[in-house]
Amino acid sequence: MFVYMRERLQEFLDHMEMVTSKELSDNEREAVFNDFMKQIQFFQNERLIHLIVTVTFAIIAIFTTLANYVLQSICVFVFLLAIYILLLFYIRHYFFLERGVQKLYLYYDKLVKNTYYSDDVKKKCSLV
Secondary structure, eight states: OOOOHHHHHHHHHHHHHHHHTSOOOHHHHHHHHHHHHHHHHHHHHHHHHHHHHHHHHHHHHHHHHHHHHHHOOHHHHHHHHHHHHHHHHHHHHHHHHHHHHHHHHHHHHHHHTTTTOOHHHHHHTTOO
16 A cells, blocks of 8 residues: 555654653653654655755756746746746645654654753753
8 A cells, every 4th residue: 555655754743642642661662762763764864855856856947947038938938837836846745744854853852851851951942
């Protein structure tokens, strides 16, 4: 079954919300933490790939805009329009991934709040 990255990230965020909202034993916390670290790496890699693709499309859009200005061809204009439409969707998806990974960092803080941070840092970072 094919699962879209958007759906996968949203399901994982919902899962982490549920997991971090309850009290976990040390063994459960360790198992959740190990799985969480694998998943966050997947999402970070996905975000990096989409950043590269988005920047590539932006560069193509710039060059196509210049070509359209110089050549003033209907074919170049249609290509430019297609590139801009794709670029908008790539930017939208990239920012969804970015926001999702930022939320995962907050869940990371919730998972480790009892082990790594002093009480002063917990209060400053609102981890309590």
